Structures are given as C-alpha cells and as structure tokens.
Amino acid sequence: MGIFDFFSSDIAIDLGTANTLIISKGEVVVDEPSIIAIDKSKNKVLAIGAEAMQMHEKTHESIKTIRPLKDGVIADFQAAESMIRGMIKMIDKDKKRLFPASHRMIICIPSGITEVEKRAVRDSAEHAGAKEVFMIHEPIAAAIGIGIDIERPDGSMIVDIGGGTTEIAVIALSGIVCDQSIRVAGDAFNKDILDYMRRQHNLLIGERTAEKVKIQVGSALTELDEGPEDFDIRGRDLMTGIPKVIKLSYSEVAFAIDKSVSKIEEAVLKALEIAPPELSADIYDNGIYLTGGGALLRGLDKRLGMKTKLPIHIAEDPLKAVVRGTGKALKELERYRAVLMQ
Incomplete structure (x- = not known):
C-alpha cells in the first residue's frame, strides 16, 4: 500500500431519504438514518444518524432535527452537506489522520432527478471533501447489487x-x-398510517411510531397466510389529550396504505x-x-x-442492494463507466 492509498479512500454512498449507507473498502461501514440534529442558538451540529433520530420529534426550541432529503432529492442543501461530512467522519473515527482524506465518491440518484437536483448532490459531495464525484441511477445500482449482468x-x-x-x-x-x-414510497406509507390513526382511532402519533408500525405489522394484503401479531400503539387521544394505547392489526395497516x-x-x-x-x-x-x-x-x-x-x-437483503451495486461499480470503475455520470 503506497502513501497515497493510505490517505485516499474511495467510497460509495446510497444517499437515501430514510437511510444513508456508505461502503468503503468493500464493506458497509455506515448504515444510519438520514437525519441531523442542530443546536439553533450556536448553529452547530449536535448529532447525526441514529443519535439524531432518537431526538426526532422530541426536541425543545433550541434544538432542531432536519431530514435533508425529501422524495429522494436534497431539500436542505446545508444540512445535507453537514450530514454527508459527518457520516464520512464515522468511517475514519478510529484512524487519526494527519490531514483529511480526499475521497472519490459514487452516489446513487433517483432516475427521475432533474439537472438542478443532480447539481445539488454533486456540490454537497464536493463540499464534503470529494475530489471526484460520480453518480449512478438507483435502479442500475440495485440491478448490479443483486447480481444481474446489466451489460x-x-x-x-x-x-x-x-x-x-x-x-x-x-x-x-x-x-x-x-x-x-x-x-x-416508505414515507408515504408512514403518512398513510399517521392519517389513518387520526381519522379512525382519534389517536395522534409521530413519524417514528408510524415507521415502527410499518416495520412490525405493515402489510400490502389484508389477508396473509402467516400474519404478524397485533401491535400496541401509544399516542395522544385527540378527544381527551391524554396518552393512550391501541392495538393495531396488520389488516388495518394494509387498509391504511392501500x-x-x-x-x-x-x-x-x-x-x-x-x-x-x-x-x-x-x-x-x-x-x-x-x-x-x-x-x-x-x-x-x-x-x-x-x-x-x-x-x-x-x-436478499433488499435494503443493501443499491449500496452494494454502487460499491461494485466503484470497484470496477472501467467496466461500469458507461452507467456513471459526472
């Protein structure tokens, strides 16, 4: 390994609306929710990823949580940049570098993205320390990730x-x-569950609870051969304002997200x-x-x-298919040059 290899490490990023995954040296090294918590009074980053997700919807006025991506594209430029930078730091947190690494990055983007949205992704990556940025469409990365020969x-x-x-x-x-x-996609399902609980059960729940419901008892069919157990949901009763618990079945969730x-x-x-x-x-x-x-x-x-x-x-492992494909494209850059954009 030359001195240059030690200081530069290429990374593949699946910059998702809900989760961001990063591959470095062939391994998934970061798998965190795409969220950042900011101290508004000092304008500094407090937490990134899972730690910021713990704070989400539980903050007081001087702390704000931001999800920088909406509908697969960057909605908050500054927060996205801080988040990418923070997540790259997570890779190197055990190594004490003399100066920051310069990375070559491949980032996944939705296929329906506009030129302006594409530029926002490129700029965020460059500001976060990338020396060269490539982009790849998500479906192509997913196909490579599950082992399809796209050529x-x-x-x-x-x-x-x-x-x-x-x-x-x-x-x-x-x-x-x-x-x-x-x-x-997933966020729309969460919103459906949230609205359904409010309409049907007069129960006010947060995004995090809706996400939990989707994972535990989410279903696309009202009848399954082996359905999950009913799930207890805690929220606020809209009539009395008092917290209460409701049991929810997978059939109801299927109806909500239909x-x-x-x-x-x-x-x-x-x-x-x-x-x-x-x-x-x-x-x-x-x-x-x-x-x-x-x-x-x-x-x-x-x-x-x-x-x-x-x-x-x-x-298999559908959550990591896109990032694995991006990692493979990074490893075999010349082979996949045709599907990469700069």
Missing part, C-alpha cells in the same frame, strides 16, 4: 422502493430502456406497458426484482404477482 441484451425489471421514491426501470445493455419514478400501494402497482404496469416487446418477453421469463426497504412489506410480492401475473423475486 447483456436481456431485459431485467427492477422495482426499487425506498423512503422517498419508487424507481421502476427496465434495464438492458448497460442502460435504462424505460423507467417510471414516482414519489410514493392507496399508496395501488400507485406503485399502477407505475409498474405503466413501465411494463411502455417496454419494447422483445424486452417484455425477457421480463416474462425473468420476472420482476424488488429491492429497497419497501420490498420487505409483507405480501407485496404476492400482490404485485397477482396484478402482473409475473414471477416476483425479492432481493
């Missing part, structure tokens, strides 16, 4: 359901042939509709691959299967 002429369909966006793409010959990018799941189904059908016929034949043989946190929603594969009449495969 072949065979068509593969990826449905990547993240926190802010659902990316649906048909990939062949190292490119996206047709895609649909909708801003309905509209959002339908929007994802519609987008999948639309992508299938606009795919060239030869690629449609490939998709009929290969099926559809689900990645991202939304792939873990119980019964979603079955529901999409019934709607499309196609085989649905859930990637």
Whole structure:
C-alpha cells in the first residue's frame, strides 16, 4: 500500500431519504438514518444518524432535527452537506489522520432527478471533501447489487422502493430502456398510517411510531397466510389529550396504505406497458426484482404477482442492494463507466 492509498479512500454512498449507507473498502461501514440534529442558538451540529433520530420529534426550541432529503432529492442543501461530512467522519473515527482524506465518491440518484437536483448532490459531495464525484441511477445500482449482468441484451425489471421514491426501470445493455419514478414510497406509507390513526382511532402519533408500525405489522394484503401479531400503539387521544394505547392489526395497516400501494402497482404496469416487446418477453421469463426497504412489506410480492401475473423475486437483503451495486461499480470503475455520470 503506497502513501497515497493510505490517505485516499474511495467510497460509495446510497444517499437515501430514510437511510444513508456508505461502503468503503468493500464493506458497509455506515448504515444510519438520514437525519441531523442542530443546536439553533450556536448553529452547530449536535448529532447525526441514529443519535439524531432518537431526538426526532422530541426536541425543545433550541434544538432542531432536519431530514435533508425529501422524495429522494436534497431539500436542505446545508444540512445535507453537514450530514454527508459527518457520516464520512464515522468511517475514519478510529484512524487519526494527519490531514483529511480526499475521497472519490459514487452516489446513487433517483432516475427521475432533474439537472438542478443532480447539481445539488454533486456540490454537497464536493463540499464534503470529494475530489471526484460520480453518480449512478438507483435502479442500475440495485440491478448490479443483486447480481444481474446489466451489460447483456436481456431485459431485467427492477422495482426499487425506498423512503422517498419508487424507481421502476427496465434495464438492458448497460442502460435504462424505460423507467417510471414516482414519489410514493416508505414515507408515504408512514403518512398513510399517521392519517389513518387520526381519522379512525382519534389517536395522534409521530413519524417514528408510524415507521415502527410499518416495520412490525405493515402489510400490502389484508389477508396473509402467516400474519404478524397485533401491535400496541401509544399516542395522544385527540378527544381527551391524554396518552393512550391501541392495538393495531396488520389488516388495518394494509387498509391504511392501500392507496399508496395501488400507485406503485399502477407505475409498474405503466413501465411494463411502455417496454419494447422483445424486452417484455425477457421480463416474462425473468420476472420482476424488488429491492429497497419497501420490498420487505409483507405480501407485496404476492400482490404485485397477482396484478402482473409475473414471477416476483425479492432481493436478499433488499435494503443493501443499491449500496452494494454502487460499491461494485466503484470497484470496477472501467467496466461500469458507461452507467456513471459526472
């Protein structure tokens, strides 16, 4: 290892609306919620990631928690920069460097991103210390991450359901042939659960509780062969203002998020509709691959299967599929040069 290798380390970042993952030297070294806590009076960063998530919705007036990404893109430029910088520091916290490392970075971006949003990602990465920034579309990274050979002429369909966006793409010959990018994903499910609890049970709950409900008893179908146990939800009674507990079943959650799941189904059908016929034949043989946190929603594969009449495969460890693909593209930069943007 030369002196240069010691001071420079390339990193791959999956900058997600809900979670940010970083790969360095082939390992996932950071897996934290995309959130930052700031002391408003001193304008300094108090906490990043899981630590800031503990504070979320529990702060007093001098502390503010910010989720810098909304719908898969940077909404708060300054907070995003501080968050990326803080998470990069997490990689090197055991090493005492003489001067900061300069990184070559690959960052995932949604396929429906605008030029302005792309520039915001690039600028944030450069300000956080990247000497060279590459970007890769999320569905392509997901395909590489689950082991699909994207250079072949065979068509593969990826449905990547993240926190802010659902990316649906048909990939062949190292490119996206047709895609649909909708801003309905994990965060939309949380909002549905929140609204349902308020409407149906007069119970006010926070984002964190809604997220917990989705993970524990979330379902895309009202009837499952083996459903999870009912879940106790704590919140504030809107009538009395007093905290109370309600038991919630997976069927109720399925009912609450039904509209959002339908929007994802519609987008999948639309992508299938606009795919060239030869690629449609490939998709009929290969099926559809689900990645991202939304792939873990119980019964979603079955529901999409019934709607499309196609085989649905859930990637193993779907949460890390995108970052693994980004890491692989970083490792084999020359091979994947065609799918990288600068």
